[in-house]
Amino acid sequence: MTVATTWKQKLAGQMREDWAREIDIFETQIELRKKGKVEEKLFAETRLRRGTYGQRYDNGQRHDGEKTQTLAFPSGELTKGPVTMWDAPGMQRIKIPYGKLTADQLDTLSELAEEYSDQILHITTRQDIQLHFIHIEDTPDLMRRLAAVGITTREACGNTVRNVTACPYAGVCNTESFDVIPYANALTFFLLGHPDTQDFGRKFKVAFSGCKDEPCGLTNFHDAGAIARTRTVNGEVKRGFEFYVGGGLGAVPYPATLFDEFLPEEELLPITQAVCRVFARLGERENRARARLKFVVKKLGIEEFKRLVLEERGKLRPDERWVSFLSDLHVTDEKPLKPGSELVPGRYPDGFDAWRRTNVQPQSQKGYSTAKVTLPLGDFTPAQGRLMAELARRYTGDSMRATVEQNLLFRWVSNADLPAFYGELAQAGLGMAGADHITDVTSCPGTDTCKLGISSSRGLATELHKQLTVIAEQLDPAAQGLHIKCSGCSNSCGQHHVADMGFLGVSRNMNGRRVPHFQLVIGGQYKNNAGSYGLAIGAIPSKHVPKAVKTLTDRFVAEKLAGETFQAFVARIGKKEIRKLVDQLSVIPSYEQDPSFYSDWGDPREYTIGDLGVGECAGEVVPLVQVGLANSERELFEAQLLLDDGNSDNAAARAFSAMVLAAQALTREKNSFLGEGVDEIVSEFRTHYYDTKLFFDPFAGGKFAHYFFRAYEHRSEAGASKEGAHQLIEEAQLFVEAAHQCYTRIAGALP
Amino acid sequence: MLSERLQLKLYLEPSQHFEVEALIPVFHRFIREQLIRELLIDVVDYSHVPNGPGVVLIGHGADFYLGALDGAYGLVYSRKRGGPGPEARLEDALRRLIDAARLLEQDPTVQLRFKSGELSLRLTDRLHAPNDDATFAGVKAEVEALFGRIYGGEIAVERLAASGKEPLSLRVRASGSPALEALLEKLGGPPSVAS
Numbered sequence: 001m002t003v004a005t006t007w008k009q010k011l012a013g014q015m016r017e018d019w020a021r022e023i024d025i026f027e028t029q030i031e032l033r034k035k036g037k038v039e040e041k042l043f044a045e046t047r048l049r050r051g052t053y054g055q056r057y058d059n060g061q062r063h064d065g066e067k068t069q070t071l072a073f074p075s076g077e078l079t080k081g082p083v084t085m086w087d088a089p090g091m092q093r094i095k096i097p098y099g100k101l102t103a104d105q106l107d108t109l110s111e112l113a114e115e116y117s118d119q120i121l122h123i124t125t126r127q128d129i130q131l132h133f134i135h136i137e138d139t140p141d142l143m144r145r146l147a148a149v150g151i152t153t154r155e156a157c158g159n160t161v162r163n164v165t166a167c168p169y170a171g172v173c174n175t176e177s178f179d180v181i182p183y184a185n186a187l188t189f190f191l192l193g194h195p196d197t198q199d200f201g202r203k204f205k206v207a208f209s210g211c212k213d214e215p216c217g218l219t220n221f222h223d224a225g226a227i228a229r230t231r232t233v234n235g236e237v238k239r240g241f242e243f244y245v246g247g248g249l250g251a252v253p254y255p256a257t258l259f260d261e262f263l264p265e266e267e268l269l270p271i272t273q274a275v276c277r278v279f280a281r282l283g284e285r286e287n288r289a290r291a292r293l294k295f296v297v298k299k300l301g302i303e304e305f306k307r308l309v310l311e312e313r314g315k316l317r318p319d320e321r322w323v324s325f326l327s328d329l330h331v332t333d334e335k336p337l338k339p340g341s342e343l344v345p346g347r348y349p350d351g352f353d354a355w356r357r358t359n360v361q362p363q364s365q366k367g368y369s370t371a372k373v374t375l376p377l378g379d380f381t382p383a384q385g386r387l388m389a390e391l392a393r394r395y396t397g398d399s400m401r402a403t404v405e406q407n408l409l410f411r412w413v414s415n416a417d418l419p420a421f422y423g424e425l426a427q428a429g430l431g432m433a434g435a436d437h438i439t440d441v442t443s444c445p446g447t448d449t450c451k452l453g454i455s456s457s458r459g460l461a462t463e464l465h466k467q468l469t470v471i472a473e474q475l476d477p478a479a480q481g482l483h484i485k486c487s488g489c490s491n492s493c494g495q496h497h498v499a500d501m502g503f504l505g506v507s508r509n510m511n512g513r514r515v516p517h518f519q520l521v522i523g524g525q526y527k528n529n530a531g532s533y534g535l536a537i538g539a540i541p542s543k544h545v546p547k548a549v550k551t552l553t554d555r556f557v558a559e560k561l562a563g564e565t566f567q568a569f570v571a572r573i574g575k576k577e578i579r580k581l582v583d584q585l586s587v588i589p590s591y592e593q594d595p596s597f598y599s600d601w602g603d604p605r606e607y608t609i610g611d612l613g614v615g616e617c618a619g620e621v622v623p624l625v626q627v628g629l630a631n632s633e634r635e636l637f638e639a640q641l642l643l644d645d646g647n648s649d650n651a652a653a654r655a656f657s658a659m660v661l662a663a664q665a666l667t668r669e670k671n672s673f674l675g676e677g678v679d680e681i682v683s684e685f686r687t688h689y690y691d692t693k694l695f696f697d698p699f700a701g702g703k704f705a706h707y708f709f710r711a712y713e714h715r716s717e718a719g720a721s722k723e724g725a726h727q728l729i730e731e732a733q734l735f736v737e738a739a740h741q742c743y744t745r746i747a748g749a750l751p
Numbered sequence: 752m753l754s755e756r757l758q759l760k761l762y763l764e765p766s767q768h769f770e771v772e773a774l775i776p777v778f779h780r781f782i783r784e785q786l787i788r789e790l791l792i793d794v795v796d797y798s799h800v801p802n803g804p805g806v807v808l809i810g811h812g813a814d815f816y817l818g819a820l821d822g823a824y825g826l827v828y829s830r831k832r833g834g835p836g837p838e839a840r841l842e843d844a845l846r847r848l849i850d851a852a853r854l855l856e857q858d859p860t861v862q863l864r865f866k867s868g869e870l871s872l873r874l875t876d877r878l879h880a881p882n883d884d885a886t887f888a889g890v891k892a893e894v895e896a897l898f899g900r901i902y903g904g905e906i907a908v909e910r911l912a913a914s915g916k917e918p919l920s921l922r923v924r925a926s927g928s929p930a931l932e933a934l935l936e937k938l939g940g941p942p943s944v945a946s
Contacts, residue, residue: 004878005878005879006878007878010878056793057792057793062782062792062793064779064782064783065779065783066783069782069783071790071792071811072790073790073811074790074811074833087811088792089792089809089811107916111877111916114875114918115756115875115876115877115918116831118795118797118804118807118809118814119797119803119804119807119816119820119829120797120800120803120804132795133795133809133814135831135832138832376799376800377799379797379799379800379803380800381800381802381803381804381820383802383820383821383917384802386916386917428801428802429800429801429802430801432801448795448796449795458796459796462796462798462799465799466799602772602775602796603775603779603794604775604776604779605779
């Protein structure tokens, strides 16, 4: 017998042929890139399409708190993309369609984390699994091992159809119209590698939900969102979908727009295909910041967009896959391992009752429950992964779901088994209560590993989790049910817009040093598939955020009316009241009094890294700039209050005014004779900051300046809609943040 | 040792009370002052994960974990890639582990104490080192030879994690608990080059 010396040999015949071939090709491309025979941009796009991302410090530079050090990687100047060193560790995103994992898949994922990563598996906010600190040369074998258990990483990143997500309760939910999983499954594999999805200017995200009112599918912020609906026609129940398009979070969030209130099930695949074709044809190519479908829908208007999609639909060549899956909608059904049963009264393991209250829900099938495993920040170890796989085999029959709240859901737990099931979880450190409650803080990777992170969202989430867990049992039930979500920057991977309290990382210059902050975002709605988005109230120093959470929570508990949600409470007391809290917490001690405020959570390196000299010029100019930027923030806040009062026109005007003030503050440093006229400010700002690229963000380029210029062009248009004013406020927020960043750079405090 | 990937762990004296987060600034200092002869990249905090890797010092060729992945706190040297050939791999890992443990014992902010006579070894390379009897027999002989030479006296090697899904894991016990400095000297002193 020949002993396999490579994974390719060992797994031959165990992978789908086409998947195996794709991985072989990718391995060849790696070799060609090493020999300089593939251009770095092309290689970068290739690896992104296989889910292989860059990570922080992959430019080979890292600031150690005192100075920037060069990471002397052995492959020298070889790169795997622009300014991305070959040897720099990267992240592997692994698509898990609608979050469904089998026990064998979880075993394999655990092995990969153990052998190639840092002993941690991470569940993302879109039901993927991510492994970090992966070397590019390990990825082909990693992909082969995944392919052998039915997982492909194809199109996990890049300008592609990303992981199709769905409610984790689908099929066992008490409020769904029907099980959306067969449809999500069919659409996933129909769009995967489809020729019509290979030429996008940006990514495309799809989500399914079984019902409209619950949050589980979060369809409102997806490029395409499908909510299950039934309609009775001539006495026959027909299935279809309330179908939405053009939603998205990101720097400026857009709610999805209704495309069709009842899209028949047989039209789901062809209409989505037609949407993809229109997106590929009309989506922005040059300006990445405006390339998502939401901008196409916004630009054309939903009626024209729909007309184009239907026209495209009419031209499509018929494809038997559009309807073939409908003949067997039970293909994704799960068979429970055990018969349903009732929970037997008795002495339960310690902690069981609290866990059951928050983590267990009855299924629509009598005698069964779903049980959620709380995974702090979505992280778990390979040993815990193997244990959960084993529990699935022994208790439920092989099926688990990764959730967008970064937990793992077991379905089909026979009720009598709940105490024993919990006992085994608890023994492995997985018995934490509080899933999807206030202690279960969601976070994107932030500055831990993301290249775009500004503040440590994971550090903040960890701290909030620790502090809140201590008091969780004593909290009022209304407070226990609150959702907190953290993002390390404005790109919203932590979904901070749809939390009761959302936080997004920003930085501020204070006392001559750079200080990590988080914008407090209030008023978002998690229910109704993320029904509405919150707005930033103001920036709080990172180290004061736990105090802000506690103060807000305490006040909510003390003053809420019967049955009042946090969102309604905020609307009633007004954002001015919340702003007072932000203002109180915005003051921090001097560096000499307490340097801890000048570093981020979980990272002792000084956040302020520049050796900022206070020369006479800077001594005069810096305060003026700061005053101007503070004025712009105040103006922005006023805009929000006007919006809350239903005064959209004035809100939009104030948002634009905030941008003008920020631009003026910056520009006066270059032109001390700058006046108050808007035309002059815009012109001078363009000359000194845009044309010189001084205002450009290292990653977003001139995007935020474009917001300002566009607002200037449209400033005379009256009749702003609520949605339009909301969007302008978001854009103004980003422009003002960019002005802060620009000021920090020109003041010399950034590397 | 055929397995390129291996994890060698030295356990802390169990009586110690410490917060694992206290290692974060220490590991950052290791990077800043280049105290470890590895290409070090970053520090990651997994202290929120029960029975997790704790605080991780990420390197290019190897990582260091101060955590409790197997339920007991200790320092893990995890070789990921590169390094010396099969004959020198285990000894190189032991040398680098002892060197890092020695530095942690010397750090006044954490004041850790390691049990030098008890280690565990995991071969995280299922292709070249499957968890089977044949692999165990080969590794056991290698471990006994190396540890016998460095520690002296009798060396007990016990196989852990019999399940084929776990990586092959061994517990190694020496008869004594020599000072880390003495062990390092026998291993040739601190490594002089990055792995």
